[in-house]
Structures are given as C-alpha cells and as structure tokens.
Amino acid sequence: MEKQAIKKSSPRKASQERAQSDFSPEAVEQVSMALNTLLADAFGLYVKTKNFHWHLEGPHFRDYHLLLDEQSDQIFAMTDPLAERVRKVGGRTLTSLGQMARLERIADNDEEHVEAGAMLQELQQDNRALAGHLREAHEVCDEHQDFASTSLIENWIDETERRAWFLYEATRSHGN
Numbered sequence: 001m002e003k004q005a006i007k008k009s010s011p012r013k014a015s016q017e018r019a020q021s022d023f024s025p026e027a028v029e030q031v032s033m034a035l036n037t038l039l040a041d042a043f044g045l046y047v048k049t050k051n052f053h054w055h056l057e058g059p060h061f062r063d064y065h066l067l068l069d070e071q072s073d074q075i076f077a078m079t080d081p082l083a084e085r086v087r088k089v090g091g092r093t094l095t096s097l098g099q100m101a102r103l104e105r106i107a108d109n110d111e112e113h114v115e116a117g118a119m120l121q122e123l124q125q126d127n128r129a130l131a132g133h134l135r136e137a138h139e140v141c142d143e144h145q146d147f148a149s150t151s152l153i154e155n156w157i158d159e160t161e162r163r164a165w166f167l168y169e170a171t172r173s174h175g176n
Contacts, residue, residue, distance in 0.1 A: 021090035027144035032091025034137040039082040040103035052119040124167035
C-alpha cells in the first residue's frame with residue numbers, strides 16, 4: 001500500500017510568507033483594506049479632476065485648467081505609494097477597474113456640462129471628503145503600528161487640505 005503524499009508547506013516557504021511582513025494577519029487585512037479603499041478613492045478623484053480639467057470653459061479657463069492639472073498630478077502621485085504599501089504589509093492591491101469602482105467613495109460626475117464654479121466646488125467637497133477618509137485610514141494604520149503608512153498619510157492629508165483650500169479660495173474670490 002502506497003502512502004498518500006500529504007502536501008505541506010515547506011519550512012522555507014512558510015518562513016518566506018512570514019518574512020514578507022511582521023504584521024499579524026488581522027493587521028494585513030485591515031491595513032490593506034484601508035489603503036486599497038484610499039487607492040480607489042485616489043483614482044476616482046484623479047479621473048474626476050482630469051475630466052473637469054478637460055471640460056473647463058469660461059473667463060478663468062487658463063488659471064483653472066492649470067490648477068486642476070497640477071492637482072490631478074498630485075492625486076495621481078499618491079497611487080503608486082498606496083499600492084506599494086499594501087504589498088509591503090503583505091496584502092494584495094487592487095486588480096481591476098471593477099474592484100476600484102466597488103470600493104471608491106468619490107461620486108462620479110457624468111454630466112455633459114458643468115459650470116466652472118460648480119466643478120471647483122464639487123472638487124473642493126471631494127477633497128474634504130478624501131481628507132476625512134485619509135484620517136480614518138490613518139487610525140487603522142496607527143492601531144496596527146504601521147508607521148510608514150501613517151507617515152505617508154499625514155503628508156497626503158496636508159496636500160489634500162491644501163487642494164481643498166485652493167479650490168475654496170478660487171471659487172470665493174471669483175464669486176462663483
């Protein structure tokens with residue numbers, strides 16, 4: 001009678017899996033979910049900001065066009081570090097647009113025409129919402145002592161608040 005082969009992880013493979021990060025499985029799951037959700041939000045806000053950038057019209061076109069281009073670049077710059085943090089803590093990052101759409105908390109705007117002032121106000125609200133989401137993720141990361149993620153998030157909170165402030169001042173100063 002032949003013995004059945006029992007599949008076991010080799011000690012080396014198990015060691016490699018544990019060596020990927022020193023976070024507990026619970027921490028990996030919670031931090032990954034928080035960061036992946038932020039990643040979906042960042043992509044959503046990036047696309048929305050670019051959409052408004054492309055469709056701006058009016059007397060302040062040049063200023064607003066440049067402002068939104070600068071802001072979209074800044075938002076996009078968050079995406080790779082977010083995805084890489086997920087991998088560094090031992091998680092899996094987003095794999096599809098569908099997954100992003102399911103996680104994203106930034107509402108799309110599919111209107112064919114939006115006035116420039118309304119665009120800026122909507123983006124201001126979206127950036128304020130993103131700042132709140134960043135704070136929530138910071139709490140999750142802090143709870144699990146993921147200091148590298150909290151450090152990144154702290155910088156992104158400041159950048160996000162700055163974007164919201166600029167958008168607020170642009171709409172206020174022009175009476176839109």
